[in-house]
Amino acid sequence: MKLAPNRLVAALFLLALPLAAACGGSGKSGSATPGEGLSGTSSDFTANDGKLKVATTVAPLTSIVVNIGGDRIYVHGLIPAGVDSHTYEPRPSDAKILAKADLLIMNGADLEGTTAEIAQANLKDKSKIYKLADNTLSGEDEKTGFLYDFSFPRAEGRPNPHLWMDPQYALKYADLVRQWLSANDTANAAYYQANFNKYAALLRQLDEAIRKDQETVPPANRKLLTYHDSWAYWARRYGWQVIGAVQPSSFKEPSAKELADLINQLKAEKVPAIFGSEVFPSKTLEAIARETGAKFEQQLRDDEPPGKPGDPGYTYAGMLVEDMKIMFSVLGGNANETAKVNPRNVFLTD
Numbered sequence: 001m002k003l004a005p006n007r008l009v010a011a012l013f014l015l016a017l018p019l020a021a022a023c024g025g026s027g028k029s030g031s032a033t034p035g036e037g038l039s040g041t042s043s044d045f046t047a048n049d050g051k052l053k054v055a056t057t058v059a060p061l062t063s064i065v066v067n068i069g070g071d072r073i074y075v076h077g078l079i080p081a082g083v084d085s086h087t088y089e090p091r092p093s094d095a096k097i098l099a100k101a102d103l104l105i106m107n108g109a110d111l112e113g114t115t116a117e118i119a120q121a122n123l124k125d126k127s128k129i130y131k132l133a134d135n136t137l138s139g140e141d142e143k144t145g146f147l148y149d150f151s152f153p154r155a156e157g158r159p160n161p162h163l164w165m166d167p168q169y170a171l172k173y174a175d176l177v178r179q180w181l182s183a184n185d186t187a188n189a190a191y192y193q194a195n196f197n198k199y200a201a202l203l204r205q206l207d208e209a210i211r212k213d214q215e216t217v218p219p220a221n222r223k224l225l226t227y228h229d230s231w232a233y234w235a236r237r238y239g240w241q242v243i244g245a246v247q248p249s250s251f252k253e254p255s256a257k258e259l260a261d262l263i264n265q266l267k268a269e270k271v272p273a274i275f276g277s278e279v280f281p282s283k284t285l286e287a288i289a290r291e292t293g294a295k296f297e298q299q300l301r302d303d304e305p306p307g308k309p310g311d312p313g314y315t316y317a318g319m320l321v322e323d324m325k326i327m328f329s330v331l332g333g334n335a336n337e338t339a340k341v342n343p344r345n346v347f348l349t350d
């Protein structure tokens with residue numbers, strides 16, 4: 001299909017305006033916390049039995065903490081699944097939870113809006129704020145450091161924070177969680193180590209399965225154009241190309257100029273598919289896909305596990321398994337090996 005960029009951009013720009021209210025989240029802001037159903041343990045921090053009370057932020061990180069801490073900690077995920085974490089404004093109830101928490105484990109790298117400030121003001125001991133990304137990467141080396149790109153330009157000084165989408169970094173996150181839980185609860189260090197060993201095996205299996213499955217995608221299709229810019233580290237891990245992201249660094253809908261650039265890029269790169277995001281539904285992206293003939297898929301997730309709390313696959317690993325099934329099949333491959341990974345929680349129970 002031929003594209004008339006100027007007319008399309010004008011139409012899309014108009015289309016984007018009424019959508020502004022829908023940006024930055026899918027509107028799901030209920031009281032459910034990611035910790036619920038991920039851990040099977042109480043997360044309201046009212047207990048007084050000596051177990052560590054660990055606050056976390058987004059659901060994938062909560063899932064990692066749950067797998068290491070198992071039933072010997074209480075976990076509360078502050079940012080509800082499906083809510084935009086990048087611009088998150090903590091609620092009064094978050095301050096109350098943080099006041100009771102022994103530690104806060106967050107991503108850092110400027111994800112999580114103003115959560116760190118609220119934690120500074122409310123946590124009993126400010127030294128107990130732990131940042132995963134900041135302890136995983138440093139520097140800006142293109143192969144080993146933080147990445148800056150479309151939605152996270154170097155000029156703004158905030159790196160792409162989505163390290164966890166690479167299972168190798170999730171493994172590093174899990175090891176950091178093990179260290180921090182052990183340092184604050186030495187009596188259970190051996191238990192946290194045993195859980196880490198089981199979880200590390202699962203994440204290595206996941207990484208290997210993804211590596212095998214991505215080879216089923218024709219090489220010319222191993223490129224991603226997404227709405228939300230969350231696949232940079234994943235792509236670096238498996239040697240794929242992220243050719244662009246639609247969402248500007250403001251997390252608002254793209255401008256007419258940005259749309260025009262994008263459309264030119266789509267024409268030049270012969271992009272087979274465009275991927276939307278569960279958390280940031282975009283009618284603009286859908287319209288671009290329709291105009292260019294690219295397939296449009298909007299179920300990829302980076303913040304929110306699939307299914308519902310309590311489901312066996314409502315985990316970090318479950319999220320990646322479902323993402324791979326969608327992504328590889330849309331691009332002409334399959335996720336047969338990844339589908340064999342059992343993404344359930346692996347922690348040992350007493």
Ligand SMILES: [Zn+2]
Pocket residue numbers: 086162228230302303
């Ligand atoms: Zn994100």
